Amino acid sequence: MRLPIYGPRLRRVARNQFGWRKLRPGQFKPMRAVLRRKDALVVLPTGAGKSAIYQIPAVLLPGPTVVISPLLALQQDQIAALNDRGDAKIRAVRISSQETVAQKREAFEALRRGEAEFLFITPEQLTDPERVAEVRALKPGLVAVDEAHCISAWGHDFRPDYLALGDMIKQIGRPPILALTATASPPVREDIIARLRLHKPEIHVSGLDRRNLFLEVAYCPDDNYRWRKLTGMLDEEQRPGIIYVATRRAAEELAERLTDSGYPAEYYHGGMPSGLREQRHTDFSDDKVDIMVATSAFGMGIDKPNIRWVAHVALPDSPDSYFQEIGRAGRDGAPARALLLWRSEDEAIQRFFQGGSPSEEELRDLAGELHKGPATKTALQKTTGLGPRKLGQYLNLLEQVGAVNTGSKLTVPARAPLPAAAAAAAVEEYERQQAVVRSRTDMMRAFAQSRQCRTETLLAYFGEDLKKPCTHCDNCADGTAHEIAAAEPEGPFPVHSQVRHGEWGTGMVMNYEEDRMTVLFDEVGYKTLSVPVVIEKELLKLASKTGR
Structure with a gap:
């Protein structure tokens, strides 16, 4: 393919297959990279059309497109949007824990016959060697990794199951990889590139300045002041909206207090039964809940354009988390508000969550089990007694110090350190990572205290440069940002x-x-x-x- 024909062909597919008259800013260049069969990492804010970056080129590429995504609800929304158009060129099927054996067989048959273009799949499915062989036989032309920050140890939505994706993609034939995320600071980007083993990827970061989103921060000397600021916003603003809190208990207590005070609210956190979580998610999406009080567990996969505000009543753990969460407001382009109400005590909560060092003894025992021969995660859980999340984190550390190769079976590489040395190196690597994690919490506090343009400060964290004050934050509105810029x-x-x-x-x-x-x-x-x-x-x- 020659460069001049990319634009017309992409726009024709966008119009004919998807009904889109034009491409959004930030979409064309990464689409061009995909058609050139190059790896790419794309950072676009929530609602900026990341999915289109793989959907449109996929129609022009040989072979089906594999979409790896961590959430079934998010997959279902994207599949429904594709299949509602009734076009075989963009039909999507899914392989997950929700499908029966017959449905999975039918999905692969549709892909083999050319009656479907997109295969949505979770990382867990690719841990099955038979499943990997079936996907490889399809000769996919592209792998799109959605919510790619989940693979990063620095990412606030870290998923241990994502760790083996680099190996898994290699096993299915190593087609070009497109990594997509709404938030990725430089450390997260480097981690994504390393873990997915992207080869000289094009990196496209754009649209991070959300001009319809007003950023506001208030320091609260006590909880009563914070309550007055929060309820004052609720009295002023339209709904729906999301209030983020630091703990599960805080979510339940604040939702009850708001409801008792005439602001009907529900709560959401990771400790709730899965059925209730799904029901709350659906109720909020269907406008049956106006105020959702939630921990950071709520939000990924919400495709809701009319969220009018996002409030934080505690300091987030990092600007990465903050940017991802406020990005859920104003996706329809109408004015929206992001309000951060923080206290100095909030930092202590985040330090607590960062926790202590991993057990060097447990790491040594795990490394010892790995030296006995190839093993699966399920087998290691039984022999070590480690839970799935802790096991994933430990394997992540051991992989980084060269003590394990991940894949469908976990093996020890040649010249790997012995168990005791591997455990010591893993603890040292963890401490190095924690230094970076603590520094990101420091940057969140610096953002809260900043007198500079809020957007300028936030974009600088993500490695982007804003040429002039944004005019849609509190520091710009009261003239403080302009004074700082003039005197700097x-x-x-x-x-x-x-x-x-x-x-x-x-x-x-x-x-x-x-x-x-x-x-x-x-x-x-x-x-x-x-x-x-x-x-x-x-x-x-x-x-x-x-x-x-």
Whole structure:
């Protein structure tokens, strides 16, 4: 294919198969990468049309497209949208725990006969060698990994089952990979690329400035002040909306208090029975619930355009989580509001959730079991007594220190460290990761305290540059951001330049605010430094590209 024909062909498919008159900003370039058979990582905000980036090129590519997605509800919505058009060229089928053996057989038959184009599948299904062989026989032309941040140890929706995807995709023939997510800061992007084993991927990040979304932050000296601010917003704003809290108990208590005060609300968290969670999810999507009080477990897979506001009554664990959650508001393009009500005590809650170090003894025992021969996760759960989530996290750490190869069967690679050394290295790797996690919580507090344009601060965290104040945040509205921008001196290093610190190693300059600068270091995460001290002590030097 030659470059000039990409645009007309993509637009023709968008119009004829999907009824879309034009492509949205940020869609065309990654679509072009897909048609060139190149790996790509795409970061677009919620509601910006990420699915179209694989759906439209798929019609032009030979072989079916495999879509790997973590949520059955999200899959079902996307499948229904495709199949409602009644076009065999974009028909979708699914292989998951919800389908019977006969339905799965029928789905593969439809794909083999060319009567379906899209195969939606969960990572768990690809742990079955027979299933992998069936998918490989289809000779897929593309693999799209939705919600790709779930594969990252830095991602707030981390899924251990995603860890083996790099191996799984290799086993089905290694077609080009398109990774899609609504939020990915530089560490998350690097993790996605490494874990999916993307080959020289094109990286496309766009549309992160949500101009219809007003960002507002208020420091609350006590809970009574926070309650007044929250109910004041509820009195002013239309509904529906989501209130995010830090704990399951807080979700239940706040929902009860709101309901008793004349603001009917429901709660949602991961500790509820699955049937009740699904019912609450459906009720909110169907406008039967106006106010949902929830932990971070609520939100992924919500395809609801009319959410008018998202409020946080606790400091999120990172700007990644915050950006993902506020992105659920205003997907219809109408004005929406994001309100963060925080207290200093919120940080202590996040530190608690970050927890302590993994057990070196448990890691050693797990590594010892792996040395006995190839094993499945199910078998390891029985022999070690570890739960599925802890086992996934431990295998993740052992993989990163070269002590295990993941796949349908877990094996020990050649020259792997012995169990005791592997366990010690895994604990050390965990501590390194926790330094980055703690730094991201620091960046969330810095965002809350910032007098700079909120959007500028948020985009800088994600490695993007906003040329001028956004005009749709509280600091811009009251003139503070303009004053800061006018008085801000030029920094000693360009934004996004590579620098080196004597102790912390190589990093990237993310942004400046007043007399401070933020640097993202490879090993220790985000650090905020005093610019005068950096200059006086010569703490940073420009790093050569080969030094990274």
